[in-house]
């Protein structure tokens with residue numbers, strides 16, 4: 001058993017190195033906020049790339065969305081908030097759908113799939129965030145959730 005655990009730990013290290021640059025960690029609220037700003041930027045980037053018809057750029061933006069959402073999912077999992085973990089998973093699933101579409105040639109379908117991602121973002125926002133009373137146009141985690 002001990003041997004198995006050590007082996008699993010070693011594999012986790014190798015895996016961590018393998019995903020390297022795509023790796024991002026969200027362990028506190030400051031990092032969570034940075035991750036959200038990154039998601040906002042990447043979502044905007046994906047839409048611009050759709051408008052420009054560049055599927056390669058769409059895929060790059062989607063990869064950022066996916067790795068960032070995975071880090072966000074990890075934050076909520078560490079805090080044992082299953083509803084938010086599920087919201088993050090649902091958003092990742094929509095990113096995967098868009099990524100699959102971006103491998104094809106139907107740009108209208110790609111555009112629709114990219115737009116559809118934001119509904120999953122919005123579902124978590126409705127349940128989990130509220131305006132920051134201290135900073136206009138900024139948001140915080142709803143009181144009582146964490």
Ligand code: HEC
Nearest residue numbers: 032033036039040043084087088121124129138139140141
């Ligand atoms: C698991 C829940 C969850 C998911 C999924 C989620 N968000 Fe958020 N988001 C939040 C919470 C909570 C806040 C407020 C706290 C913060 O900013 O960290 C927030 C805040 C934001 C903000 C405002 C940041 C600021 O300036 O205060 C943006 C922009 C944002 N999210 C974009 C996105 C986008 C785009 C997606 C989907 C690709 C997404 N979010 C998915 C929970 C989520």
